[in-house]
Amino acid sequence: MSFRTVRHQDVVIVEVDGQLIVSNRQELKQLILDEVAAGTRKVLIDFARAGYIDSSGLGVLVSLAKRLREEDGELRLANLNDDLRSLFELTKLDTLFRIGDTRERGLDQF
Amino acid sequence: MDGALERSIPSDVQYIEGIVAEIVAHCTAVGFPPRLIARNVPVAVTEALVNAIRYGNADDSAKVVRIRARIDRHSLVVEVADEGEGFDLQLALRDPTTPERIEAEDGRGLFLMHAFTDRVEQFRDGDAGGNVVRLTVHCA
Numbered sequence: 001m002s003f004r005t006v007r008h009q010d011v012v013i014v015e016v017d018g019q020l021i022v023s024n025r026q027e028l029k030q031l032i033l034d035e036v037a038a039g040t041r042k043v044l045i046d047f048a049r050a051g052y053i054d055s056s057g058l059g060v061l062v063s064l065a066k067r068l069r070e071e072d073g074e075l076r077l078a079n080l081n082d083d084l085r086s087l088f089e090l091t092k093l094d095t096l097f098r099i100g101d102t103r104e105r106g107l108d109q110f
Numbered sequence: 111m112d113g114a115l116e117r118s119i120p121s122d123v124q125y126i127e128g129i130v131a132e133i134v135a136h137c138t139a140v141g142f143p144p145r146l147i148a149r150n151v152p153v154a155v156t157e158a159l160v161n162a163i164r165y166g167n168a169d170d171s172a173k174v175v176r177i178r179a180r181i182d183r184h185s186l187v188v189e190v191a192d193e194g195e196g197f198d199l200q201l202a203l204r205d206p207t208t209p210e211r212i213e214a215e216d217g218r219g220l221f222l223m224h225a226f227t228d229r230v231e232q233f234r235d236g237d238a239g240g241n242v243v244r245l246t247v248h249c250a
Contacts, residue, residue: 021156023124052153054157055160055218059215060215083145087222091218093212
C-alpha cells in the first residue's frame with residue numbers, strides 16, 4: 001500500500017495504491033497536511049488502484065475535508081469502484097464529497 | 111476446502127492487515143462472493159481487530175489479541191479476543207450518518223462491523239478472561 005502524489009495545475013492528486021486503513025491513515029493525513037501547509041488548497045484523491053477502506057480511513061478523509069474547507073479549499077474523490085461507492089453511500093459520506101467517476105470528472109471545474 | 115486459523119498478535123495495528131489478508135485468502139479459496147471478499151469481510155474483521163487493540167487492550171503492546179476463524183463455503187466465523195473489559199456493542203446502534211455525527215472523524219467502526227456481517231456477538235472468555243467478539247458472515 002502506498003500513496004503517490006502528482007500535480008495537475010493547482011490541484012494535488014494523491015493516488016491510493018492498496019488499502020486505506022488504520023495502519024496507514026496517518027501517512028495520508030500528514031502527506032496532505034504538508035501540502036496544505038505549503039499552500040495547496042485543491043486536493044483530489046484517486047482510488048482507481050485502491051482496495052478496501054475501513055472506518056479509520058473514512059475518518060481521515062472527513063478530517064482532511066474539514067481542514068481544507070477551513071482554508072477555503074476542497075477535497076474531492078475519484079474512481080471509487082462499486083464496493084467503495086456503496087461504502088460511501090451506506091455511511092452517507094457521498095453527501096460530503098464531490099466524487100468523480102473518473103479523474104477527469106473529478107478535476108472538472110476544480 | 112474448509113479452513114481454520116488461530117493466531118495471536120501484539121496490540122499493534124500494524125499486524126491487522128496481515129491477519130485480514132490470511133482470512134480473506136481462506137474465504138477466496140472456498141468461493142466466497144466478490145463483494146464479501148473485497149469489502150464486507152476485510153472491513154468487518156479490521157474493525158473487530160481495531161476495537162480489540164484500541165479499546166480492549168488500550169494499545170498496550172504487552173497484551174495480545176487472539177484470533178480464531180472457521181471458514182467453509184457456507185460461512186465465516188471469526189472470534190477476536192482481547193484482555194480487556196469489553197465495550198458497549200449498543201454503541202453500534204448510534205447512527206453515524208445523522209447530520210450531527212456525519213462530520214465526526216470516529217464512530218463508524220461498530221456501525222460497519224454490524225452492517226457487513228450477519229451477526230455480532232460479544233461474551234467473556236471463560237478460560238482466559240477478557241472480551242470476545244464473534245462475527246458471522248454467511249455466503250447466501
